Amino acid sequence: MTGPAPGGPVPPPMPKFAAAARPALADTGLRRTLRGATATLRERTAAAAAETADWEDLREAGRAVGEGALLGLDTHLEELERAVTEAGGTVHWAVDAADARRVVTGLVRETGATEVVKSASLATREIGLNDALAGMGVTVRDTALADMAVQFAGDEPSHLLSAAAHRDRAQIGELFRREMPAAGPDPAGDPEDLAAAARAHLRERFLRAQVAITGANFLVAETGTVVVVESEGNARMCLTLPETLICVAGIDKVVPAWDDMEVFLQLLPRSSTGDRMTPYVSSWTGVTPGDGPRAFHLVLLDNGRTRALADEIGRAALRCIGCSACLNVCPVYERTGGQPYGPVHPGPIGAILTPQLRGVESAAVASLPYASTLCGACADVCPVKIDIPDVLVHLRGAVVESRRRRPVPTPEMALMRGLAWTMADPRRHETALRRGVRWARLLSRGGRIRRLPGLLGMWTEARDLPAPPAESFRAWWNRTRR
């Protein structure tokens, strides 16, 4: 789990989703930025899917390959280790975040480097690597533009693809001007100008870096190849310039064969940015004399994944290829952004991944499966057909089961059990219905109820409830038809 490692900080306690969402909902600038960004991506990805004649076949292939990869994961991982080793790389196994931090900080220490360059990676975020490296005096340079902005601002990332989706252009221009004055971005700051300044700033860091840390989009078991898909070319710099390359990836990133990339390299760009092909697709196998890094380390991270794998319904989440299509169509994400979902996995996919990786004991993580109306828009677009609502309901069941073991039932549990007991018997139900209607009519004024007590008060904070008519349907039927 995410316990502290030597030099690693204890993460601050995470608030429940509803509480964490409140400041985001009240941030009008953030709301406008998110509305614009998600709408643009929704349109682009929908168009990219629509122009692909065999899109549904591709999605089905993505589902099948992903499911097959997970079912044979033990074999594929061994094959991957063999292939990476034969190609001159070294594989390290990390059972949890602390273990992974220990491995990576150890490898960096051995090189004696005081600075590392890094490309965007969820796995390194998941293990809290930046703080662990900073704790041992190593400067981490995030090289993806959005990650740079987040690092400059001291923010948490808010989107899978563009970590700075919560900041607008003016704010990013301001951050760039403050943090890299030598590169001299124009105060008027159009995007091209900002990119040029970042390029100049980063070029110098790439050239002097001895160690690079990257993630991986896919790990091909058959060939031992790391595949990285990105828009800016910074990951390719990381893969080629430094002497030591450390790649950190979850064990769920494994695909069996090189040919499987045919499917995923069509699905991923179209579902993430709406492009037919992402500008930079790099694949890297071990070490090659006279070219690229002299040492290649692959750190394979479990951190709760084998537990998720054992769950027949929950394991579908491990098929995720990180496209972020589910975020962009989610009506909840569109209004809250990524931060209420916690520090690593935002959006609907985060709501089913985080509880499986971290367990549902904490109230904050347990609130994630409930951060959805189950509208199903995410399942409609997922390129590997993860039935996110189905997994959400399954995980809600896990949350309730874990709460049943507590000695004192929560008010909600008492209410839900009482309701089920009443409704399991038609006579009890009818009596309760009659009483409920009478009681609700007492609370109403002019045909509507403006304030309800207890848990139901959350409804009437901003919505009325119609006063129930004196005669229920059942009562009408019994009076007129029997």
Next chain:
Amino acid sequence: MRVALSVACFDDALFPGTGRAVTALLERLGHEVTFPPGQTCCGQIHWTSGYHREAADLARAYTAAFAGGDVVVAPSASCAAAVRDAHPKIARAARDPGLARAAEGLAVYELTEFLVDVLGVVDVGAYFPHRVTYHPSCQSLRTLGIGDRPLRLLRAVKGIDLVELPAAQECCGFGGAFAMKNADVSVAMVADKIRHVRETGADVVCAVDGSCLAHIGGALSRLRSGVRTMHLAEILAETGPS
């Protein structure tokens, strides 16, 4: 045909007009309507809230109540979806093959599916001279896939001024317990939904789910917006002056 009417627990108390409208409509079309008295709730609220054991108890009671063999018609997409889509999952979670078989044995139709697919009618002889917009609820759209059946039925209503709802397919933010647990996000969603409703200039917004209508209607009512909600069945039941 003899039809067993399944009324959502929610509609039974809050919107009894829905069940009465379906009864009137189906009888007008020449069918016999029964109301199996053992019915209480399909178990969806408990299932989607994570109370899976309780959902299994309710699903067993539901399937027993409707075991008579008549075609079941539910004027609620989310109840129909619960019975068709969730009951097999509830049975699997409860490891109850008897419930799985009982659920499989039920022929449950959402009202517009029953009218269009089983009865083969689109024009039910309704008359409703108002400006109306239609909100396709998520369960009707995605779980059941009822498509444009409600719109085809509405287009055939005489006197109606049917207007398209912008961003119609976006969720209204109800989501059962979500409306309470994440009330702020839920309200942010329904705010956009009612903005779109008001953009149409309609005086009636209709749907095939009482729960979404309670949510949209609750927000419209709080703002005294002058727009009312109706179940689609209530429009189809209207015949006007004869």
